[in-house]
Each structure stands twice: as structure tokens, then as C-alpha cells.
Amino acid sequence: MQSTAVLIFANSSQEEKRYKPLQRGEVLFDSLTNTVIRKVKQSKLTYFHISEKHQKGTSFGERFSNAVQSVFDKGFDNVITVGNDTPHLQTAHITTAAKALADGKTVIGPSLDGGFYLMGIHKADFNRENFQNLPWQKFNLLKSLLDNLQENSFPIVQLPTFRDIDSIKDILSLVNHIRSISVSIQRLFALCLWTKQQFFLLEENLYTSILLQNPYNKGSPVLVHIQ
Template identity: 45%
Template sequence: MKNTFSKETAILIFANSAVAETRHKKTVANLDLFRALNERAVKTAKASALPYFHFTEKEQQGTTFGERFSNAIQAIYDKGYKNVITIGNDSPQLKASHIIEAEKQLQLGKTVLGPSSDGGFYLMGLHHSNFDPTLFLRLPWQRFGLFNKISQLFESYDSHLYRLPVLHDIDTVADIRTLLNFSKTVGSSILKILDSFIKRSVRIVSKNVQILQHHFTSLHFNKGSPVLMQFS
């Protein structure tokens, strides 16, 4: 889909490298997965025909997530852009059409949020006039209820908020299982990795259950006494 809007808007891909992601998201730590997610995020940004900037941990500045995110947004504004559309790498359902729609609404003077199913957001479209770094730092970043809080903040600016469709992101194994139920909205290469990840997880759980069963059957229980067990 070709984007015919002016180049007042830039995309900020705020996503760590695959290596860093495996350290932060241990329950879904898979190097191939995060490499594929980063590649998809960049490919999606390119397909929108908007200029984009990828801020990994090397480009990010600040101690907290809120500081790093706010500083990255400000860095795009400092380049002369009036609008910034932020995306991450953990929403494989995100398409270029979502980004193009976000820019369309920005051109109409609206603020844009793409809610994720866990209470956060996968996309934010923001005009420079509605960006207050001080207030941004106070938001409950990486916590439940973020979408509601940031929605309230934008509404306090008397800015009309446009909501994109709800998408699923990847933070836990449960998220991966959920996405497998929406296979038509996920790229085939990522879908293959997700499917492989779940099958491997099932094998590991099955093996651990067998070990635990063997451990329990080998114990001599004293009736009426609690059994306290510690597993390393």
C-alpha cells in the first residue's frame, strides 16, 4: 500500500536487539524469534513508505523504560518531524496499513493509540504539541492499565483520540499460544518459530513431569506429616 501523505511524520521503532530481548524476556527467550520480530518490524515500517529510525539499547538513553522511551521520541522531534509514530517489535499482527491509518489520523489532528490485549499499546501516533516528557515519565510503563492512563493523559489535552484495532503482543508463553489461534494475521516465518517454540515447551514440561513423578514415587512418606521439598 503506497503512502501519499507528506513526510512530516517519522516512525520510531523502539525495540532492543534480539540478544538483549532474550535477556529481558526470559520466559520467551528465543534468539531466532526476536530476530524475526525485529526484521518484521523494520519491514513493516519500510512498507509504510515513511522514514523510520530503529532505537535499540545502543541508541536509547536513560535509566528507566519511561526515560529511554521519552528520550527516543524527543530525538525524533529534534530531527524536525512534527509527528512520531512509535511501534515495538512484539506485535507480529501489526501491518503497514495500521501505520498508514495512524498517519492519516495524525494529519487530521488526532492522537492515535493501538491498544494491545494486555492493557498496553503496540502503536502510538503523537504530534509534537501533545508530547510532555515530564508527564510521560509519570505513566505506569510496563504495567497493567497503561493504555487507560495514557488515554486519560491525551484526553486531558483536549486531543481527539483515535483507537486502532486491538492486537496481541508477545511477552509470555500464553501470548504465543494465543497468537497461534490467529495464524492468518501472523507472518508464516514467525508463525513457524512460534509453533516450534510451543512444541519444544511441551516436550520440556512433559520431561519435567516425568522426573517429578519418579521423585515422588521414590519417597517414603510418613503419614500425617507434611512433605517439604525443594527443587534446585
Template identity: 40%
Template sequence: MLKPSKHNGTAILLFANSPQEELNNKSIPNGNVLFSGLTKHTLSVVRQTEIPYFHLTEAEQEGNNFGERFVNAIHHIFNKGFDRVITVGNDTPQLRPADILKADRELDRNNCILGPSKDGGFYLLGLHKRHFNAPRFLALPWQTSSLLRSITALFQGLNIRVVKQRVLLDLDNMVDLNSIMASCTIWSYKLRKLLLSFLTTVQATLSLAVVFFNRYFQHYYFNKGSPINTTCLS
């Protein structure tokens, strides 16, 4: 396994909200258990690299929108005396320590590193302090499908070499979760157990909802003029 760069200067920024806040932004039913588990998994991945890291939730983030909060978080790391930062989120369960350590090695070569996500954004950004320009970053189309293309063009316009890593899926909804589970066979035991348990729970909940709806619909639709007898739903 790769080891962190000898001359250090790199810090990892885990930019991930609390499970409660994630529920406000992502359409995954009962996702608080899932988001909590994903954050724990990502922290485990980050710690395995032995690179200093900072986890900033909404409690520590500053700004009126995602772009402002993300840019301010990067600025926060540089203000702590680090010359390089590698940013990751908690919504890419396929992320491995090797992905972060490869990014650290590319920073040694003065490159910018991007881990593309399939939705047009990125799950990882490796950046030097001297390449960081807050106003230009703030102008990027955050949380859109053109983000990766725009940030790549920004760096290339500054004659900074961009190295892209493997493409991964961000987990934003149930479709993404099913796709991630279907596309990857190599998981840690704890993560696989978490994802399977969550899928089973959600599928069971949805099945109960379908049964309830069918019974309610049959009773109500075919007895429109009668009051609903709740005992038939129990």
C-alpha cells in the same frame, strides 16, 4: 493499500532491543531466534509503509528505566526535524502496514492514535510534536496494566482527541505466543514459518526436559540412599 501522507513530517520509531537484551526481560526460553525474527518481520512491515523510520535498540536508548528510554527516544525523533511520530515495538506480530498508515492518516486530523494491547498497554502510539510533554509522559505508569487508561486520560485532559485502533496481543511469554498463533490465521509465510518452527523447537525441548526429569526422579527418589548412576540417564 494506503500510502503515506503527502505532506510527510512523520517518522516511525521502532523501539526494540536486541535479541540478547530481550532475553533478559522476557520469559521465553531460547527466545533469541524468535526475537531476531520478530524484529526482521517488524522492519519489513515498517518498510512497506514507505515512511521514514528509525530503529533504536538499547545501544542508542538513553535513560535509567523504560519510561525514560521511551520518552527520550521520542524526543530524539522530534529533534531530527519530524513533526509527528508513530511508535511501534517488535513484540506484536499481528501488526500490519495498514495499521501504521491508518495512524498516519489520523495524524493528518490532529488526533492522537493508540493501538491498545490486551495487557493494558499499547503497541502503537501516534503523536504530534506539539502534543508531546516529556515531564507528563515520564510520570505515566509505564509497563503496567493501567498505562493505556492513564495516557488516554492525559490526552483527553488536554482536549486532544484520541483515536484507538484494533486491540492486539503483545508477545511477552509462551502463553502469549500460543494465544497469538491460535487467534490469527492470516500470516506472512516467513513469519508463520518462524513461529511454528520456534514452537516446535520449544515443545521438543520441553518434552526432553520432562523425560529427563521423570527418569531422574524415578531413579533418585526410589534410590535415595544410593549414589546417582549417571549411565541410567543417558
């Protein structure tokens, strides 16, 4: 039996649309989920897709931590977690994480918003209660996670930093780094941008006007990099 399994922690497109109100969002997230499942299958690792239908808990932290624990409870020593909202994630990142875990290392794939798109963790390194209490869906999640993991003995490997999709602005940013994104996803990006183009331009102009009148920067979150 394999010692490492992949957890795809991704909600249905209908649920994603509730929190990420993108035009054509359901079609986009259906495609993103199918794409990440295909990439995980190519890794030849056992995988489990846990959507909102099978998640347990009232908060995101509880649902995510319980999902990770459920995979360990199936007898696996290591779990690699991924979502469906990071189109630059490739099969190679998953296989790299699996090899690092086999070599006794922990793996983190940071997101630009201060979270992470991939986590490779050993059973001995996972404490469900501690994980539930991390600042989930906040800009300092990555730092808090790394602080938590560094208390243990496993060295940490960091994958490239990628952008995930939370809003139309993320899609616009991803368009500038489109090479490793599939053509089908690129076409869906184009549809999202086409239907929101005028509204986005209005929003940007309003934001710029307010910023010029009130030049205050509260500071950007700082990402922690592990060498």
C-alpha cells in the same frame, strides 16, 4: 520533508531474551524486528530504529520518552511509535495512523495486557516529563496514557486491540489467530512451542490444581475504548 516519522523502539534479540526467556527467543525476536522494519519501510515514511545501544535513561519510561523526543528534535511534527513484539501489526495500521495524525488526531493501538503496541502523537501533545512518569510496563498503562492525552485538544483514534509477546502463553494464544501472521513467524512459533511443550503442560496442570483449591480472582484489568 515529511512531517511524520516512525520510531521503532525495539531492543536487540539478545536484550529481549533477558526479559522474555523463550526457547529460540533470539531467532524469534530477530525475525520479528526484521518483519516490523519491512512493514514500516512499506509505509514510505521516514523511520528510526532505536535499540538499547542508543537509548538514554535508567528506566523504561525515560528511555522511551527520550527516544520519542529525539525524533521530534529532528524536526518532525508527528511520531508513530511501534515495537517488535506485536506480529498482527500491519503496514495498513501505520498508514492509517499517519493519515489520522495529518487530520489532527492522536492514535493508539491497545494491547491486551493493558499497554499499547502503537502510538501516534503530535509534538504539541507530547510532554516528556509526563510521559516518563506513566506506569510503564504495568496493566494500567493504557488507561493512564489515555487520561493524559485526553487533557489535550486532539481527538483520539483507537486501532484494533492486539496481543503482544511476553511469554510462551502469548504465543499459544496467537496461534489461534494466525491468519495475518507471516509463515516464517508461524514456523518460529512452532519451534518455541515444540521445545517448551512438556514444561508448559506441567505448568498449566499445576496452575489449574492451585486455582481449584483457592478459587480467588483478583480481577482483570479493564481496557478503555474510545469510540
